[in-house]
Amino acid sequence: MYFDAELYNTMDKPWETIIYFLNKxxxxxxxxxxxxxxxxxxGSGPGYLSKHYILPAFPNVKKLIAMDATxxxxxxxxxRHPHPKxxxxxxxxxxx
Ligand SMILES: C[S@@+](CC[C@H](N)C(=O)[O-])C[C@H]1O[C@@H](n2cnc3c(N)ncnc32)[C@H](O)[C@@H]1O
Numbered sequence: 001m002y003f004d005a006e007l008y009n010t011m012d013k014p015w016e017t018i019i020y021f022l023n024k025x026x027x028x029x030x031x032x033x034x035x036x037x038x039x040x041x042x043g044s045g046p047g048y049l050s051k052h053y054i055l056p057a058f059p060n061v062k063k064l065i066a067m068d069a070t071x072x073x074x075x076x077x078x079x080r081h082p083h084p085k086x087x088x089x090x091x092x093x094x095x096x
Contacts, residue, residue, distance in 0.1 A: 047077025
């Protein structure tokens with residue numbers, strides 16, 4: 001599996017669908033509670049969504065673990081979208 005972080009950053013994203021999911025669907029599922037929870041963003045990519053959309057959807061989150069199997073994605077995320085509550089990790093969700 002290979003994803004080019006720079007190429008991915010140049011591509012359009014389905015932001016409206018993502019924002020709808022975060023703001024409308026997650027609350028219906030009870031997933032945006034204001035409890036101090038730990039949230040995981042699996043396949044976080046270059047971190048823009050993690051910092052600017054997922055983090056604000058969980059106002060009292062203790063920590064957001066943003067993981068991606070592609071090391072270059074995490075490298076870009078750490079540089080461009082750092083946040084004290086976000087821990088960027090290179091990891092494959094299929095590994096045990
Ligand atoms: C289409 S990008 C989405 C990035 C980001 N969530 C966004 O919406 O901008 C999919 C990402 O999932 C990652 N990915 C794919 N399979 C994965 C796996 N098994 N474990 C962790 N990350 C994975 C890829 O490296 C890629 O960065």
